[in-house]
Amino acid sequence: MPGLEDLYREIILDHHRNPRNRGELAPPASHAVGHNPLCGDEIDVYLDVTDGIITDVKVGGQGCSISQSSASMMSQAVKGKPVDEVRALVRRFKGMMSIPDEDGNPIEPDPAVKLGDLEALQGVVKFPVRIKCATLAWNTLLEALEQG
Amino acid sequence: MTHSSLDIAAVKAQFPLLQRELNGSPLVYLDSANTSQKPRTVIDAMTQFMEHSYAPINRSAYQLAAEATDQFEGARTKVRRFINARRDHEVVFTKNATESLNLVAYSWGRANLAAGDVVVLTEMEHHANIVPWHMLVQEKGIELRWVPLTDDGQLDLTDLSTLLDGAKAFSFTAMSNVLGTITPVQQLCAAAHAAGAIAIVDGCQYVPHNITDVQAWDADFLAFSSHKLCGPSGIGVLWGREELLDAMPPFLGGGNMIADVRFDGFTTAPLPAKFEAGTPPITEAVGLGAALDFLNGLGMANVRQHEMDVAAYAISTLTERFGDDIQLHGPCNVEVRGATFSFAFRGIHPHDLSQVLDQRNVCVRAGHHCAKPLMRRLGVNATARASFYVYNDTHDVDVLADALDSATDIFGF
Numbered sequence: 001m002p003g004l005e006d007l008y009r010e011i012i013l014d015h016h017r018n019p020r021n022r023g024e025l026a027p028p029a030s031h032a033v034g035h036n037p038l039c040g041d042e043i044d045v046y047l048d049v050t051d052g053i054i055t056d057v058k059v060g061g062q063g064c065s066i067s068q069s070s071a072s073m074m075s076q077a078v079k080g081k082p083v084d085e086v087r088a089l090v091r092r093f094k095g096m097m098s099i100p101d102e103d104g105n106p107i108e109p110d111p112a113v114k115l116g117d118l119e120a121l122q123g124v125v126k127f128p129v130r131i132k133c134a135t136l137a138w139n140t141l142l143e144a145l146e147q148g
Numbered sequence: 149m150t151h152s153s154l155d156i157a158a159v160k161a162q163f164p165l166l167q168r169e170l171n172g173s174p175l176v177y178l179d180s181a182n183t184s185q186k187p188r189t190v191i192d193a194m195t196q197f198m199e200h201s202y203a204p205i206n207r208s209a210y211q212l213a214a215e216a217t218d219q220f221e222g223a224r225t226k227v228r229r230f231i232n233a234r235r236d237h238e239v240v241f242t243k244n245a246t247e248s249l250n251l252v253a254y255s256w257g258r259a260n261l262a263a264g265d266v267v268v269l270t271e272m273e274h275h276a277n278i279v280p281w282h283m284l285v286q287e288k289g290i291e292l293r294w295v296p297l298t299d300d301g302q303l304d305l306t307d308l309s310t311l312l313d314g315a316k317a318f319s320f321t322a323m324s325n326v327l328g329t330i331t332p333v334q335q336l337c338a339a340a341h342a343a344g345a346i347a348i349v350d351g352c353q354y355v356p357h358n359i360t361d362v363q364a365w366d367a368d369f370l371a372f373s374s375h376k377l378c379g380p381s382g383i384g385v386l387w388g389r390e391e392l393l394d395a396m397p398p399f400l401g402g403g404n405m406i407a408d409v410r411f412d413g414f415t416t417a418p419l420p421a422k423f424e425a426g427t428p429p430i431t432e433a434v435g436l437g438a439a440l441d442f443l444n445g446l447g448m449a450n451v452r453q454h455e456m457d458v459a460a461y462a463i464s465t466l467t468e469r470f471g472d473d474i475q476l477h478g479p480c481n482v483e484v485r486g487a488t489f490s491f492a493f494r495g496i497h498p499h500d501l502s503q504v505l506d507q508r509n510v511c512v513r514a515g516h517h518c519a520k521p522l523m524r525r526l527g528v529n530a531t532a533r534a535s536f537y538v539y540n541d542t543h544d545v546d547v548l549a550d551a552l553d554s555a556t557d558i559f560g561f
């Protein structure tokens with residue numbers, strides 16, 4: 001069995017204790033709610049997008065340390081970024097989580113996309129039930145982008 | 149307090165899976181409210197049946213098929229005795245408790261409920277006893293009313309007669325899968341009948357742990373699953389009062405449930421076949437019968453007493469060790485609760501908690517336990533739940549408590 005230190009890396013626990021970009025954005029910001037039907041966790045993602053750039057992002061909701069820290073890191077990573085860069089980042093992140101692309105093929109890591117702190121979530125793949133926790137915020141982000 | 153006469157080490161020794169070690173240490177299985185482990189006798193009965201007697205039931209003249217039919221129908225008799233029903237043919241085999249409750253809502257509900265009719269549920273129901281009724285709200289415009297809870301997780305019966313006023317059905321759990329609360333079933337059935345409503349009992353959590361007597365309860369329907377009472381998955385039970393079952397239209401259509409089929413229609417078979425369309429879970433019925441034999445061998449009064457002992461020990465150990473850091477949902481009085489505990493611990497999310505406990509082979513469930521309305525009522529998204537059965541003992545409580553301590557080390561709250 002993989003050790004818990006692979007899962008609960010210090011940086012993850014830090015984002016869990018001190019989540020970044022918590023809060024809400026008023027309309028016309030786009031807003032999506034993501035549910036993890038297995039555990040009842042909920043995440044709200046609010047986005048301000050101007051001229052193809054995510055100018056502001058806020059995260060609300062409740063969840064476990066993995067879903068909360070992933071949401072917190074996501075918010076840091078996408079703030080101020082062009083939407084197409086963000087989509088590439090989502091793809092890279094999903095690849096790291098062993099999630100296949102739309103055709104069921106593995107996603108090859110794109111070396112041009114930097115994960116930074118998000119690398120800390122790599123250990124989650126060893127705990128397959130937790131992958132859904134880690135990806136919840138990212139899927140909700142995509143939904144919020146669709147609305148934008 | 150009296151103590152159960154069961155030798156739990158000997159009971160546990162009959163469960164092959166519980167002998168298993170993971171990563172060099174024993175398993176502490178605390179998820180029996182979800183599904184229970186199986187004793188050797190159940191595994192053997194199913195294997196023996198498949199090796200010696202497996203054949204179709206009901207439709208064949210040869211000796212082997214007669215043997216299989218006898219065993220299948222023998223299981224029905226065992227169920228009837230276990231719940232003290234009047235007649236074998238009041239026992240309908242389904243896939244699980246969920247299907248049993250859907251059968252009642254679909255068949256009894258569609259025949260007897262119209263727009264504006266009231267069905268009363270409680271705030272502690274499992275989704276299996278909520279969604280089928282919500283479907284009737286959408287389809288027929290029936291109204292649902294909810295019996296509220298007290299702060300310690302019992303039913304608040306103060307306004308029960310008002311809630312039941314004019315209701316057609318009262319459908320409630322006999323034991324909460326989240327809080328462990330045991331409800332006063334006999335009293336609730338009487339209240340339903342006084343209001344002219346039928347009483348539908350979700351016995352999924354109760355039947356595995358207590359003496360069940362549908363006649364003493366004066367209930368109208370009872371639903372439960374085999375897999376939570378040491379039997380196999382894939383089979384469940386709906387018991388119903390003969391007059392009600394007889395008057396209901398069929399649920400699923402197909403083979404076995406008909407008396408005759410013509411180009412212009414069909415007529416239904418008598419009970420219980422009327423509600424058993426298609427090939428039933430044959431081997432599973434034999435396994436269910438063996439599970440009931442196993443439980444009868446222990447004695448359900450002993451099972452209940454043992455679980456009260458374990459519940460009392462769990463409450464005192466966890467509150468003494470952790471004080472305000474642990475919040476146990478549900479009543480503290482073991483007379484009105486089983487040994488199923490949902491809890492919050494030091495602000496650690498249930499998912500994280502169960503992950504850390506898993507490191508010590510302690511299997512607990514984290515989540516909403518298919519009771520999201522109740523979760524909202526409790527003001528939480530999820531809980532961790534440790535549920536004990538007859539093969540768990542007080543040592544398992546100690547292992548749980550030690551494992552909880554280790555969660556604090558990681559999350560450092």
Ligand SMILES: Cc1ncc(COP(=O)(O)O)c(C=O)c1O
Nearest residue numbers: 244245246274276325352353373
């Ligand atoms: C109270 C209650 N009712 C109904 C069910 C549904 O049982 P099954 O999933 O076996 O159909 C459960 C199972 O968790 C339960 O606890």
